[in-house]
Amino acid sequence: MKSASRRNLTRCALSLPFILAATVSARAEEDPCPPLIPPVDMQKIMTDPDLTDMERLKLLQNSGRDIREPATWSGCHTVLDKTDIYAPITIEPGTTLKFKENAGLDIHSGGSLNASGTADKPVTFTADDEMPGYWYGLYFDSNSSKNRLVHSTITYAGGNQKGSGSPMKRATGDSNPATRAVMVHEGASLRLENTHISHAKGYGIEVLGALQDFKNNKIDHTDVPARLIPDTVGTIDENSTFTDNEKNRIDLVALGTLKQDASWVDPGIPYIWNHITTIAANLELQPGVEIRMGTESRMSISETGSLKAIGTAEKPIVIHGVSSVPGSWEGIYIKSNSDKNVWKYVRVADGGDGGSFKTSVYVGGYLDISDSWIENSRNIGLLVNKSSGIDATIKKSGIQYKDNKIDYQEKD
Structure with missing residues (x-):
């Protein structure tokens, strides 16, 4: 009986991050900007006498950093750590995500991030502390056509990205910035429209994959606004602007x-x-x-x-x-x-x-x-x-x- 109860407890604990991720908007009434995924009580996991070592290890490995169920986010939420997304995520207009130091979102195969705001209600990705490079950024390693940043603002990203699980893919001897606010990996894709990227450390955006569109965007107050493979440059329209960056240029990647x-x-x-x-x-x-x-x-x-x-x-x-x-x-x-x-x-x-x-x-x-x-x-x-x-x-x-x-x- 005790073993069955322990298994039920483990199943509930393992599914908790997914349930919380899908229902985060309901918690906004308690906290004006609650954690997107609440932290796990590590001390309780380590001291719970009803858990075996294997169950304890699984709980630690699934401590709320992975999202594997579809979800819709709204309101204001704080992202505490680097979060890996393996399912479709929709962010509603007017939503704000505040990121703790070195926190960020990695969108993997099977996952997608559709942040489609409006002119009056943009989706905001920003830092808990207004410092360039304070948080990690948005990394797209998914080729989903649902990957969209439309009427969004992204500020103070481009932080520590080493050891993040997202390969840097830098050329040997490349002295250009090694961080970026938005990254689109090889084989991945993103639509970027009416979006403002600013106060980033490193590149505003780096694209080694595909850009479905690049229209009416603004990139300013970064180290370098963009690094693109040549096949994506043709998506840039005449209404996008690149101003007030430390180095006003667009670096081309030779592939x-x-x-x-x-x-x-x-x-x-x-x-x-x-x-x-x-x-x-x-x-x-x-x-x-x-x-x-x-x-x-x-x-x-x-x-x-x-x-x-x-x-x-x-x-x-x-x-x-x-x-x-x-x-x-x-x-x-x-x-x-x-x-x-x-x-x-x-x-x-x-x-x-x-x-x-x-x-x-x-x-x-x-x-x-x-x-x-x-x-x-x-x-x-x-x-x-x-x-x-x-x-x-x-x-x-x-x-x-x-x-x-x-x-x-x-x-x-």
């Missing part, structure tokens, strides 16, 4: 190849291109876009890709080095015969180092370039390689060369 057709808008800050990346789809750069190329970086347009870059006299497209030293990056290599390779009012500067041809712009395919500038190349400014095995063709007019070792060269 090999840009595979999706895209149009990149001018976000008002530069994109930082730090690696050798192949463009295997149709990429269009809008007027005013600035791309700053890191050391040994290269933009390579493959046979299946194209680069359309048409600026204006008032808003030229600029592709130049992070450093203004000649040869601080490799160059742009065009191996595509697409008639979409059209450049107008484009300035290319500071390239011409490394690679096979040591040129800022290499044409081994097709390029129509006019009213543009090629400057500060360590070696050749513009090279047309007619012996490339592809019928290299160039249409050029109104090109201005400046401070190149060699302005223009054709190789038969």
